[in-house]
Amino acid sequence: MSGTVFKAVRGDITKLTDVDAIVNAANTSLLGGGGVDGAIHRAAGPGLLEECRTLHGCRTGEARITGAYRLPCQYVIHTPGPVWRGGRYNERELLSSCYRSCLELAVEKGVRRIAFPSISTGVYHFPVEEAAGIAVRTARKFAREHPGKLELVEWALFDDRTWQIYADEMEKSEED
Numbered sequence: 001m002s003g004t005v006f007k008a009v010r011g012d013i014t015k016l017t018d019v020d021a022i023v024n025a026a027n028t029s030l031l032g033g034g035g036v037d038g039a040i041h042r043a044a045g046p047g048l049l050e051e052c053r054t055l056h057g058c059r060t061g062e063a064r065i066t067g068a069y070r071l072p073c074q075y076v077i078h079t080p081g082p083v084w085r086g087g088r089y090n091e092r093e094l095l096s097s098c099y100r101s102c103l104e105l106a107v108e109k110g111v112r113r114i115a116f117p118s119i120s121t122g123v124y125h126f127p128v129e130e131a132a133g134i135a136v137r138t139a140r141k142f143a144r145e146h147p148g149k150l151e152l153v154e155w156a157l158f159d160d161r162t163w164q165i166y167a168d169e170m171e172k173s174e175e176d
């Protein structure tokens, strides 16, 4: 037992008020884009882009942390997920690495409550069922390996279908 609560909620990640950090499904430039990345930058305001410029990008599967500016949390953790290219280009390992890298940074900064979007399953076309399995398994394993560090790991899912898939996955892999 890790003592961590895992949940899947429906909605806009930028509106969450119960977490210390939210994760951004970014690209390797870290200079903004569409989807959840665009929404996070719009809600945070221009200070976020200014700070992101100082980071000079980030590799796929790694993560960087910044302030959250006008968002109601303390930090934004940016991670470029893999583009799905059929599954033979290390996409699964890279996605798992995104979650681990974000959680490592979170623990390092004392973040106890963190929310993720569904990394890579929008513009980057990672199949949602598989992405959800990787996401939940990776986070549960991390939490077990870091007992007492994380209070809450949640996913904020924008559409019903994605939410249902993560919710099912969470039930399936529930800790015993």
Ligand code: AR6
Pocket: 011, 012, 013, 014, 025, 026, 027, 032, 033, 034, 035, 036, 037, 038, 039, 040, 081, 117, 118, 119, 120, 121, 122, 123, 124, 125, 156, 157, 158, 159, 162
């Ligand atoms: N809150 C929560 N989830 C959201 C929100 C939101 N406000 N907006 C969209 N989603 P995507 P990716 C969902 O495409 O596949 C960007 O341009 C969306 O419905 O945002 O990792 C970056 O700059 C989907 O389920 O991220 C990169 O270039 C999920 O977030 C590229 O897209 C992820 O979709 C990254 O692509």
